Amino acid sequence: MKLPLLGLAFALVSQAALAADAAPALQDKQAFIDHLLGQMNQAEKIGQLRLISIGPEMTAQTIREEIAAGRIGGTFNSRTAAENRPMQDAAMRSRLKIPMFFAYDTVHGERTIFPISLGLASSWDLAAIAQVGRTSAIEASADALDMTFAPMVDIARDPRWGRTSEGFGEDTYLTSRISETMVRAFQGKSPAERDSILAIVKHFALYGAVEGGRDYNTVDMSLPKMYNDYLPPYRAGIDAGAGGVMVALNSINGVPATANTWLMNDLLRKDWGFKGVTISDHGAIQELIRHGVARDGREAAKLAIKAGIDMSMNDSLYGEELPGLLKSGEVSQAELDQAVREVLGAKYEMGLFKDPYVRIGKPEDDVPDTYAESRLHRDAARDVAKRSLVLLENREQTLPLSKSAAIAVVGPLADAPIDMMGSWAADGRPQHSVTVREGLRRALDGRGKLVYAKGANVTGDKAILDYLNFLNFDAPEIVDDPRPPAVLIDEAVKAAQQADVVVAVVGESRGMSHESSSRTTLEIPASQRELIKALKATGKPLVLVLMNGRPLSIGWEREQADAILETWFSGTEGGNAIADVLFGDYNPSGKLPITFPRSVGQIPLYYNHLSIGRPFTPGQPGNYTSQYFEEPNGPLYPFGYGLSYSSFALSDLSLSSKHLQRGETLQAKVTVRNTGKRDGETVVQLYLQDVTGSMSRPVKELKRFEKLMLKAGESRTLAFELGEDDLKFYNAQLQHVAEAGTFNVQVGLDSQDVQQQSFDLR
Numbered sequence: 001m002k003l004p005l006l007g008l009a010f011a012l013v014s015q016a017a018l019a020a021d022a023a024p025a026l027q028d029k030q031a032f033i034d035h036l037l038g039q040m041n042q043a044e045k046i047g048q049l050r051l052i053s054i055g056p057e058m059t060a061q062t063i064r065e066e067i068a069a070g071r072i073g074g075t076f077n078s079r080t081a082a083e084n085r086p087m088q089d090a091a092m093r094s095r096l097k098i099p100m101f102f103a104y105d106t107v108h109g110e111r112t113i114f115p116i117s118l119g120l121a122s123s124w125d126l127a128a129i130a131q132v133g134r135t136s137a138i139e140a141s142a143d144a145l146d147m148t149f150a151p152m153v154d155i156a157r158d159p160r161w162g163r164t165s166e167g168f169g170e171d172t173y174l175t176s177r178i179s180e181t182m183v184r185a186f187q188g189k190s191p192a193e194r195d196s197i198l199a200i201v202k203h204f205a206l207y208g209a210v211e212g213g214r215d216y217n218t219v220d221m222s223l224p225k226m227y228n229d230y231l232p233p234y235r236a237g238i239d240a241g242a243g244g245v246m247v248a249l250n251s252i253n254g255v256p257a258t259a260n261t262w263l264m265n266d267l268l269r270k271d272w273g274f275k276g277v278t279i280s281d282h283g284a285i286q287e288l289i290r291h292g293v294a295r296d297g298r299e300a301a302k303l304a305i306k307a308g309i310d311m312s313m314n315d316s317l318y319g320e321e322l323p324g325l326l327k328s329g330e331v332s333q334a335e336l337d338q339a340v341r342e343v344l345g346a347k348y349e350m351g352l353f354k355d356p357y358v359r360i361g362k363p364e365d366d367v368p369d370t371y372a373e374s375r376l377h378r379d380a381a382r383d384v385a386k387r388s389l390v391l392l393e394n395r396e397q398t399l400p401l402s403k404s405a406a407i408a409v410v411g412p413l414a415d416a417p418i419d420m421m422g423s424w425a426a427d428g429r430p431q432h433s434v435t436v437r438e439g440l441r442r443a444l445d446g447r448g449k450l451v452y453a454k455g456a457n458v459t460g461d462k463a464i465l466d467y468l469n470f471l472n473f474d475a476p477e478i479v480d481d482p483r484p485p486a487v488l489i490d491e492a493v494k495a496a497q498q499a500d501v502v503v504a505v506v507g508e509s510r511g512m513s514h515e516s517s518s519r520t521t522l523e524i525p526a527s528q529r530e531l532i533k534a535l536k537a538t539g540k541p542l543v544l545v546l547m548n549g550r551p552l553s554i555g556w557e558r559e560q561a562d563a564i565l566e567t568w569f570s571g572t573e574g575g576n577a578i579a580d581v582l583f584g585d586y587n588p589s590g591k592l593p594i595t596f597p598r599s600v601g602q603i604p605l606y607y608n609h610l611s612i613g614r615p616f617t618p619g620q621p622g623n624y625t626s627q628y629f630e631e632p633n634g635p636l637y638p639f640g641y642g643l644s645y646s647s648f649a650l651s652d653l654s655l656s657s658k659h660l661q662r663g664e665t666l667q668a669k670v671t672v673r674n675t676g677k678r679d680g681e682t683v684v685q686l687y688l689q690d691v692t693g694s695m696s697r698p699v700k701e702l703k704r705f706e707k708l709m710l711k712a713g714e715s716r717t718l719a720f721e722l723g724e725d726d727l728k729f730y731n732a733q734l735q736h737v738a739e740a741g742t743f744n745v746q747v748g749l750d751s752q753d754v755q756q757q758s759f760d761l762r
């Protein structure tokens with residue numbers, strides 16, 4: 001049977017789901033859901049809690065049968081109207097015709113891939129980030145997706161963790177602002193709109209703090225640190241209206257998040273008033289057994305539902321165990337109903353009861369080619385990508401390059417379309433990626449000269465190569481050049497010798513910064529370091545273009561290079577954006593959202609650490625101070641750092657008052673001048689320090705920032721308004737308080753080099 005088109009679908013839902021005489025109008029969400037719940041049998045209820053992955057585990061036929069039998073509530077990983085329509089048709093054949101939803105990890109783009117999240121954060125540009133969320137929603141919804149498992153807002157202070165690439169860095173305030181921006185952009189005017197997708201904030205909670213940066217490891221954390229530093233970004237996303245939360249795989253102080261009643265019921269629902277759906281991460285309910293908190297599947301299912309996991313992702317335990325648990329009374333009808341209610345509520349929010357085909361559309365409107373070039377948003381991708389690039393070094397004004405120069409572009413990542421996209425690249429296609437080599441070629445457009453040589457493989461370590469290639473199902477991620485390293489290097493050196501300048505594109509392949517890609521070192525692999533050494537020996541100016549998904553310890557590379565541009569994984573248009581910056585068509589404006597340590601041994605190293613009793617003072621002997629004696633202290637590059645082709649200066653920091661009365665505000669004013677010869681953007685950052693408190697407080701915390709464009713020679717005075725709320729923190733009793741005392745206002749163009757003024761709170 002060919003199934004329903006839009007109006008008809010609604011009619012079917014109205015007839016069946018609302019069959020009884022007293023069927024409430026769709027406008028009344030609560031009444032509608034209560035009524036529907038009243039019609040559901042137990043199996044149908046349990047079915048709604050099942051979220052399955054579309055993959056090889058089940059055939060399309062079986063999936064449709066299961067849906068028609070009311071045994072599946074939603075899917076993820078299918079991503080076209082043609083794929084999703086038959087599943088929605090099957091749902092419309094089910095007894096109550098409860099619509100399915102279709103989810104996916106649309107994290108930094110759907111088909112047009114934008115920079116990875118860490119790159120987006122480097123832009124410090126909320127308007128640009130909003131554009132990423134909106135464009136992603138437009139593309140994903142056009143391909144029949146209703147929900148995204150994003151934004152990922154886990155604070156990461158240990159760059160060994162491969163998923164550092166997926167988050168927005170180390171800072172609570174910056175990540176919180178981005179979290180709410182992304183949620184609003186994904187969900188648009190309303191998550192029910194045709195071109196909106198429901199945002200699922202993840203991974204709740206504290207996933208970024210896994211011990212040792214080792215993925216899936218435990219998290220142990222004091223409550224004040226949790227409340228002050230790690231929880232606010234999830235809360236910001238929820239307060240911005242996120243429809244759901246994905247629960248983290250890790251344990252928190254010994255209790256796995258998936259079985260954590262305190263986390264999901266007390267904190268999330270009671271304290272924060274969250275009303276949306278909670279979804280377990282992949283297979284997490286089953287994993288409660290290996291966490292050692294459940295003896296068997298039955299206990300795991302019981303713990304999860306009682307703790308507040310509504311939907312179970314790729315995990316059969318709810319289906320297998322809930323009937324028995326309900327029968328024995330170990331799980332109550334009310335507990336089951338509550339979970340079902342949240343799932344139905346999310347479907348309601350996505351507009352699916354009104355029109356199950358709202359994003360699937362009509363078959364005759366299906367696009368003939370999902371991956372058509374015309375469906376991409378290249379201009380937006382290029383614009384955002386160039387804003388995300390961070391200039392780390394530029395000696396002797398090596399950059400920008402001249403378009404009449406002879407350029408050698410070398411390195412294993414110079415022409416690597418898959419790597420441009422970064423991890424979690426949704427439905428991005430490598431053939432759409434503009435690589436750095438291609439971006440330079442297009443920018444030169446026949447002028448100058450461009451020679452290319454690979455120069456090295458990403459890694460010379462066979463075991464690592466095999467590990468990374470395991471990640472891609474379609475084709476090997478990393479194409480290894482079988483020639484001996486010396487031959488590759490020799491070719492690159494010859495290319496360099498013919499050139500005026502060398503652009504070496506080095507760093508990590510995208511799989512090195514991914515789920516399950518934790519590292520013990522932050523160095524660029526040896527094969528690439530050998531290449532850099534040989535290039536340096538040619539005496540040609542050396543520009544390093546870094547691609548990586550975490551801070552790298554690049555102290556040695558810094559000595560070799562004349563210029564360094566951090567590009568993260570910059571997306572579909574990355575090569576063009578990088579060329580825009582290398583040739584000066586765009587003046588770089590990105591700032592680091594995460595500290596670059598000198599070595600892995602310094603980790604964790606983050607700018608907003610607590611005050612301590614024996615701090616190290618630069619320039620003074622380190623003995624009996626908190627430091628490492630083998631290398632200089634402090635970061636290689638601090639949080640908030642990034643250069644421009646222009647220069648900027650701050651002056652005249654002043655406060656409107658030396659005292660802040662509770663309930664009132666004061667203004668911090670500062671003048672910023674473009675002291676260079678080019679127009680450009682910079683990011684003015686305002687930090688606060690609570691000098692003395694009932695607990696040790698951070699040495700500084702970001703509280704405001706503003707990215708602004710200034711013409712050469714132009715200056716502007718910015719005013720930042722600060723109030724009591726900005727001074728609040730969670731004390732040892734977890735009270736959210738602003739304590740009387742002195743506060744330092746520090747304003748800078750990075751977190752280290754700041755001007756300071758003080759005021760008192762009375």
Ligand code: BGC
Binds near residue numbers: 105149202281282515
């Ligand atoms: C990841 C989640 C992701 C899910 C579905 C899991 O492995 O931890 O972040 O949303 O898979 O793809």
